[in-house]
Amino acid sequence: MPLIDPVTMGNSSDWKTKLLGKSLGDNHSESTFAKKDLPKEHRVLEENSMKTMDHKPERLNVHVDGKGVVRDVSHG
Template identity: 55%
Template sequence: MPLVVPGITSSGGDNKTNDWMNKLMGKNLGNTTNETTFAKKDLPKEHRIVDSDGGMMTMDHKPDRLNIHVDKDGTVKKVTHG
């Protein structure tokens, strides 16, 4: 799991995005939360999971929607809002 240090390895900007990035980066999504997994049930209502390798997604902008970009093995690589 990659080391995430707020303000150093995460970009500046929106605090809610940074908070989610710190919770999710390097983890997989699953049914329970532990050191390597984050429970899907604990995600905000407005979220979508996107394939980082060019997965398609709609272009509608919803500022409160959490976008979770995952790689082929399901590891979270990027978190954005919109």
């Protein structure tokens, strides 16, 4: 059995399609993605913020700019 289930994890490009250019909030709208619908294993990384360097392949990293708009998405 693989350590990572690609079906439940999804891939970064799928998440980029859903998140890029949107802000994170409580509910969905044309310009907002609901935080509750992010995977359980995620973190939001603001510009120039410190982060741990531990690698968790299943963790979704959501990179936001100074205005809280998603600019990149990756796993790790």
